[in-house]
Every structure is written in C-alpha cells, then in structure tokens.
Amino acid sequence: MAIGISNAFVQLFDAEVKQAYQGARALAGVTRERTNVEGNQVKFPKIGKGTATVRVPQTDVTPLNVTYSQVTATMTDYIAAEYSDIFSQQKVNFDERRELVQVVGASIGRRMDQLVIDALNAASSPSTVGTDIGGSGTNLNLAKLLAAKKALDAKNVPSEGRCMIIHANGLSALLDETEITSSDFASVKALVQGDIDTFLGFKFITLGDRDEGGLPLPSTRSSFAFHRDAIGLGVGMNQRSEINYIAEKTSFLVSSMFSAGAIAIDDEGIVKISSTE
Numbered sequence: 001m002a003i004g005i006s007n008a009f010v011q012l013f014d015a016e017v018k019q020a021y022q023g024a025r026a027l028a029g030v031t032r033e034r035t036n037v038e039g040n041q042v043k044f045p046k047i048g049k050g051t052a053t054v055r056v057p058q059t060d061v062t063p064l065n066v067t068y069s070q071v072t073a074t075m076t077d078y079i080a081a082e083y084s085d086i087f088s089q090q091k092v093n094f095d096e097r098r099e100l101v102q103v104v105g106a107s108i109g110r111r112m113d114q115l116v117i118d119a120l121n122a123a124s125s126p127s128t129v130g131t132d133i134g135g136s137g138t139n140l141n142l143a144k145l146l147a148a149k150k151a152l153d154a155k156n157v158p159s160e161g162r163c164m165i166i167h168a169n170g171l172s173a174l175l176d177e178t179e180i181t182s183s184d185f186a187s188v189k190a191l192v193q194g195d196i197d198t199f200l201g202f203k204f205i206t207l208g209d210r211d212e213g214g215l216p217l218p219s220t221r222s223s224f225a226f227h228r229d230a231i232g233l234g235v236g237m238n239q240r241s242e243i244n245y246i247a248e249k250t251s252f253l254v255s256s257m258f259s260a261g262a263i264a265i266d267d268e269g270i271v272k273i274s275s276t277e
Helices: 008-024 094-121 143-155 168-174
Strands: 032-034 040-046 068-074 076-084 127-129 162-167 203-209 223-226 229-246 251-264 270-275
Touching: 008 032, 008 229, 008 251, 032 040, 040 229, 040 251, 068 229, 076 094, 076 127, 094 229, 094 251, 094 270, 127 143, 143 162, 143 203, 143 223, 143 270, 162 168, 168 223, 168 229
Parallel strands: 032 229, 127 270, 162 203
Antiparallel strands: 040 068, 068 251, 076 251, 162 223, 223 270, 229 251
16 A cells, blocks of 8 residues: 555555444435345346135136236446545544544445435335325325325235335424324334334434435425335445545545445335425
8 A cells, every 4th residue: 555554554444434334324224235236237026916716626726927027226336535634654643534434434325325215216106195195285294104104004015114214304393293292192202312213113214404315305305105125225336445645636545435226126115205394
C-alpha cells in the first residue's frame, strides 16, 4: 500500500466501514436477499397457485398446472469515495478515522435502502390505499393501516414477515392516534419511546428525509406495507474498501463500493399507501 498505509490498516478500516454500514442500513433483513451473485443479473423465481380437485377413483389425476415465472434484478455498481489527508505515514488519528468510517458506512447503507424503496415504488400492480382513507386528504392514520392489512389479508399474504416503511412525518401523525398510543389498544407504549415498533402484525421502520430520495413525495407521501418475500435484493459484490494515495492530490482516496439490485417479486405482497403531509 502506497505511502506507508499498511494492508493491516486497510483491513481494519474495511471492517469498521462494514460495521458502520450495517448499523446505518435500516432495511436489512426485510427482503428476500441473494448474496455473491455472479454476473450482472439475478433471477428470483415466482411460483403460481394451484387448486386441489376431487379425486375420482380409476380416473386420471388432474394436474395443478402451476405456472412458473421469474423476475430479474440488474446489478448496479455504487461507490462512496472521499479524498482525505487525515492519514500519515507515522500514525492515524483514531477519532478522525472513525468519523470517516461513519460517513462512508452510512452512505452505503442509505443507498442499499434506496434500492429496496425504489423496487417497492416500481411494483407494477400493488394494492393501493388512497390519501382519502380515514378522512379527506389525511396523513397516515389507523384507517390506512387497517386498509393495508386488509389488502394483504385478502391476498392470503402470510402474517409473519410483514413490514411497513413510513416517513417520520407519518409517525408523528400516528402518535396522535389514541388507538395506537394507548396501552388499552396496543402493548407497545409508543409515547414512552416516541416510536412504533410493531402494530397490526407489521414491523415498522421509520425513515426521515434522504438525499438518495427516501420515500417518494411527488405530491403525496408514499409508504409501503409488504411481505419480505415480495421484494428481492441481489448483491453481486459485497461492500469492500480501498485506500489509495493520489500523488496529484497529495491525499488518500478512501473508497468503499458494492454492486446490488432490487426487484419486486410478487405485487400481491405489496401495498402502496398514499398520505397527505
């Protein structure tokens, strides 16, 4: 490694970035994930439904004729890089290194989250909950949550593994609903923590504004209720870091990169909720 930055230090920095990335990533574990994907695409199988028929003795059985299809996620390469002169041949200041680790790791985590959000938003025919549910032009409310649950129940989506991604403004509106914050209705004391973890069988994930895009807000805010198997995330190259000395800059270029792609697998397991903030 150039200018005295040893391989041991690069490995240390890479490990720290991985840890920071996992900590900053909010949507880890809420999708069907494939790692170590070879090539620039990953295919997720989608199996259709079948209906059992009455068996008649001594007659040919009726096959289910289950349809098999697949959706394809294309890998996109991403990099988070920054020039830095905080590194020297003799020593590396721990506090400054830690700050750069947090910046790089958080950047990668937010981008990985955005892949999932964009895939949810690009689903071709999800169930929808309009902004007028629970009142004309309303923010996120209990009626919308119930409508999202009903939509998934009607499609026989498994109750285990359901998630809901909402914006911080939607969380603020939900915390004003008695049925959500009262211990008479929910076991989670939302007002004590200022957050909602689980409600109506959904694991809630709250996101704020993000430079990468975040939850869509063209005119109304989009939130998403979905089952983890309805979204696929393929990772072609796991996050890795490099530190290279750039003589022209008399600085080190600290880079962390990954390759991944996401796709909606089953629209029946996705509900798009619109609300007015």
